[in-house]
Amino acid sequence: xxxxxxNYGFLLVTLVQQSLLAYSLYFPLMAGQLSLASPGFYAxxxxxxxxxxxxEYFAPWRDALGWGIFPLGWLAAGIISxxxxxxxxxxxxxxxxxxxxxxxxxxxxxxxxICLNLAITGGAIGIFGIPxxxxxxxxxxxxxxxxxxxxxxxxxxxxRSRVGRAFxxxxxxxxxxxxxxxxxxxxxxxxxxxxxxxxxxxxxxxxPFLNTWNARQGTFDASxxxxxxxxxxxxxxxxxxxxxxxxLSALPEILRPLKDARLIINGxxxxxxxxxxxxxxxxxxxxxxxxxxxxxxIGRSEK
Amino acid sequence: MDAVQFLQNFLNGISIGSVYAIFxxxxxxxxxxxxxxxxxxxxxxTLGAYLTYSLAVGQFGIGGLLxxxxxxxxxxxxxxxxxxxxxxxMAGVLVERCAFRPLRxxxxxxxxxxxxxxxxxxxxxxLLQYLVGSEIYSFPSDVYGDIRPAFLLHIGEKxxxxxxxxxxxxxxxMVVLALLGYLIGWTRIGKALRAVxxxxxxxxxxxxxxxxxxxxxxxxxxxxxGMAGSLVGTSFGIAGPYFGVxxxxxxxxxxxxxxxxxxxxxxxxxMVIGLAEAFVPSEYSAYKEAVAFAFLFxxxxxxxxxxLGSSQIQKV
Numbered sequence: 141x142x143x144x145x146x147n148y149g150f151l152l153v154t155l156v157q158q159s160l161l162a163y164s165l166y167f168p169l170m171a172g173q174l175s176l177a178s179p180g181f182y183a184x185x186x187x188x189x190x191x192x193x194x195x196e197y198f199a200p201w202r203d204a205l206g207w208g209i210f211p212l213g214w215l216a217a218g219i220i221s222x223x224x225x226x227x228x229x230x231x232x233x234x235x236x237x238x239x240x241x242x243x244x245x246x247x248x249x250x251x252x253x254i255c256l257n258l259a260i261t262g263g264a265i266g267i268f269g270i271p272x273x274x275x276x277x278x279x280x281x282x283x284x285x286x287x288x289x290x291x292x293x294x295x296x297x298x299x300r301s302r303v304g305r306a307f308x309x310x311x312x313x314x315x316x317x318x319x320x321x322x323x324x325x326x327x328x329x330x331x332x333x334x335x336x337x338x339x340x341x342x343x344x345x346x347x348p349f350l351n352t353w354n355a356r357q358g359t360f361d362a363s364x365x366x367x368x369x370x371x372x373x374x375x376x377x378x379x380x381x382x383x384x385x386x387x388l389s390a391l392p393e394i395l396r397p398l399k400d401a402r403l404i405i406n407g408x409x410x411x412x413x414x415x416x417x418x419x420x421x422x423x424x425x426x427x428x429x430x431x432x433x434x435x436x437x438i439g440r441s442e443k
Numbered sequence: 444m445d446a447v448q449f450l451q452n453f454l455n456g457i458s459i460g461s462v463y464a465i466f467x468x469x470x471x472x473x474x475x476x477x478x479x480x481x482x483x484x485x486x487x488x489t490l491g492a493y494l495t496y497s498l499a500v501g502q503f504g505i506g507g508l509l510x511x512x513x514x515x516x517x518x519x520x521x522x523x524x525x526x527x528x529x530x531x532x533m534a535g536v537l538v539e540r541c542a543f544r545p546l547r548x549x550x551x552x553x554x555x556x557x558x559x560x561x562x563x564x565x566x567x568x569x570l571l572q573y574l575v576g577s578e579i580y581s582f583p584s585d586v587y588g589d590i591r592p593a594f595l596l597h598i599g600e601k602x603x604x605x606x607x608x609x610x611x612x613x614x615x616x617m618v619v620l621a622l623l624g625y626l627i628g629w630t631r632i633g634k635a636l637r638a639v640x641x642x643x644x645x646x647x648x649x650x651x652x653x654x655x656x657x658x659x660x661x662x663x664x665x666x667x668x669g670m671a672g673s674l675v676g677t678s679f680g681i682a683g684p685y686f687g688v689x690x691x692x693x694x695x696x697x698x699x700x701x702x703x704x705x706x707x708x709x710x711x712x713x714m715v716i717g718l719a720e721a722f723v724p725s726e727y728s729a730y731k732e733a734v735a736f737a738f739l740f741x742x743x744x745x746x747x748x749x750x751l752g753s754s755q756i757q758k759v
Contacts, residue, residue, distance in 0.1 A: 174554060231744045232743070232744070234747075235743055235747055238480060238703075239699075239703075239743060239747055241557075242695055242699055242739065242743065243739070243740060243743045243744075245692065245695065245736075246696065246736040246737075246739040246740040246743070247736075247740065249692060249732075249733065249736040250733050250736045250737060250740065253729075253730060253732050253733035253736075254730075254733070256729070257729045257730060360688065360692055361688075364482075364557075364558070364561045367554075367557070367558060368558050368561075371552075371554060371555060371558055372558070401569075401573065403565060403569040404565075404566050404569045404570055404573065406565060407561075407562045407563065407564070407565030407566035407567075407569065408562065408566055409562070410558055410559065410561065410562030410565065411541060411542055411559045411562035411563060411566070413558075414542075414546065414551070414555040414556070414558045414559035414562065415545040415546060415549070415551075415559065418546075418549060418551040418552060418555060
C-alpha cells in the first residue's frame with residue numbers, strides 16, 4: 141500500500157483536483173453560461189495562498205497561526221475570487237453564448253499577463269518553495285477529498301433545490317425563465333460566482349501541493365481541458381465532471397509509455413469523444429440503460 | 444511622442460495589423476457560415492509557417508523526427524508562401540471533415556465543436572512538435588532574394604526604420620485582401636457563399652450545395668491562416684509549435700472588435716489592434732500582450748456587436 145501511494149499518490153490527488161476544477165465550470169454551465177474563467181480564478185487563488193505562505197509581510201501571521209495559515213488562505217482565496225467574480229460577472233453575464241466565453245478567455249489572458257509582470261507574484265519565475273502542509277504528496281487527499289465530497293453533496297442538493305431548478309430553467313430558455321419570474325441575471329451571476337469561488341479555493345489548496353506557482357497555471361489550454369472534462373463526462377449530470385475529470389486527466393498518465401505521441405492521442409480522444417459521445421459518458425451510459433430496459437426488458441426502468 | 448516617433452509606430456502598427464486582419468478573416472469566414480469559432484485556426488497558422496519554411500529552406504533543425512531531412516527541392520519565397528498557404532487551406536478542409544462535419548450531420552451541441560476543433564489543434568501542434576522539434580526557427584535573411592533588409596527614412600535629424608519584411612507583409616496582406624474582396628463581392632462563388640452565410644437552408648433550397656461551400660470556406664480560412672502564419676514567421680521567426688496559440692487568441696480579439704462575422708470588421712479590428720500594440724510605450728511593453736484582450740473585454744462590455752457589427756434582435 142505504501143509503495144502504491146508513493147508511486148500513484150500524486151496522480152490520485154491530481155485526479156481529484158482536476159475533477160474539482162471541472163465542477164468550477166459545471167456550475168455556470170448548469171445555468172447555461174459557458175464560462176472559461178476558471179483557470180484565472182484558480183491561478184488567483186494559488187497566488188493568494190502562495191503569497192500568504194511565503195511573503196515577508198505575512199511572517200507574523202504564520203508564526204501566530206501555525207498550520208492555520210493554510211485554511212485562512214483557502215478562505216481568503218475563496219472570498220477574493222468571489223468578489224472579483226461578482227465585479228466581472230455582473231457586466232459580462234449580459235453576454236450570451238460564445239461572447240461570454242470570449243470575454244472570459246480575455247479575462248484569463250489579462251490576469252495572466254498581469255501576474256507575469258507584477259513583483260508580488262514573482263514575475264515570470266513565479267513563487268517557489270511554498271511550505272508544505274503535509275509531508276507526503278498523497279496526504280493532500282485530506283484537503284482535496286473532503287472538498288470533493290462537499291461539492292458532490294452540494295451538487296446533489298442543488299439539483300433538487302429552487303436555485304438549481306432556476307439554473308436549469310435559464311439554461312433551457314432564458315426568456316421563458318424570465319417570464320416565469322426568475323431573475324436571470326441574479327442566478328447567472330450566482331452560478332458564475334459559485335464556480336469562481338470553487339476554482340479559487342482549489343487554487344489555494346494546490347499551491348502547497350504543487351510547491352511552486354507561476355503564470356503557467358492559468359492558461360487558455362487549461363480552460364479547454366476543464367471544458368472537455370465536463371462535456372465528455374456529461375454536462376447534464378452531477379457525475380459528469382467527476383467522471384470526465386478523472387478519465388481525461390488520467391489519460392496522459394496511462395499513455396505515458398507512448399512519450400511524445402501521448403498528446404496527439406489525447407487530442408484524438410477529444411475529437412472522437414465529441415463525435416461519438418455527444419451526451420458525454422454519463423449520457424452514453426444512460427442510453428445503454430434505456431436500451432436494455434426498453435428493448436431487452438432487463439432491469440428497472442428509469443422513469 | 445514626436446511626429447517621427449508617431450510615424451514609426453504607425454508604420455509598425457499597420458504592418459502587423461494587416462497580418463492580424465487576414466488571419467482574423469479566416470475566423471470570420473467560418474463564423475459567418477457556421478456560427479462557430481474554429482479553434483483549430485491557430486494551429487493552421489503554425490502549420491502554414493512551418494510549411495513555408497520547409498519549402499523555402501528545404502531542411503529542418505536539430506530536434507524532431509525530420510531533423511536530418513534535406514528536401515530535394517527548394518522554392519523561392521513567393522512560391523513557397525503560395526504553396527504553403529494552399530497546403531494550409533487543404534489542412535483547413537481536413538479540419539472541417541474531421542472536427543466539424545461529423546458533429547453537424549449528427550446535429551450535436553455546438554459547444555462540442557469547440558472541443559473537437561481544439562482536439563484537432565492539439566493533434567496538429569503535437570504532431571508538428573514530434574516532427575520538427577520545439578526549437579526556434581528563423582528564416583534566413585536572404586530568403587527574399589537580393590534586397591536590402593531595411594529602408595531608412597531621414598526626417599530632419601531623426602530616422603524612421605522600415606524593415607523590408609514589414610513592407611512585404613503589408614503588400615502581401617493587401618493583395619490577399621483585395622483578391623478576397625473580389626472573390627466574395629463580385630463572383631458567383633462569392634454570391635453563393637454569401638447566400639449560405641445568410642441562410643443555409645434557403646440556400647440549399649435554391650440549389651446551392653451547402654456542404655461544398657462550407658468546404659470552400661474552410662479552404663479559404665486555412666489559406667488565410669497559413670499565409671498569416673508564414674508572414675509572421677518570416678518577420679519574427681517561428682517560436683516553436685505552440686507559437687500559433689497566442690496569435691489564435693489574439694485573432695479572437697480582432698474579430699470581436701470588428702463584429703463577429705463581419706468581413707470589413709475583421710480588417711478594421713486587425714488594424715486597430717495592430718496599431719494599439721505598436722503605440723504601447725516601451726516602458727510598458729511587458730503588458731503589450733494584454734492590449735488585445737483589454738480591447739476585447741472593453742468592446743464586449745460597451746458594444747458587444749463590435750465596431751461594424753449590427754446588433755441582433757432576439758425573436759421569440
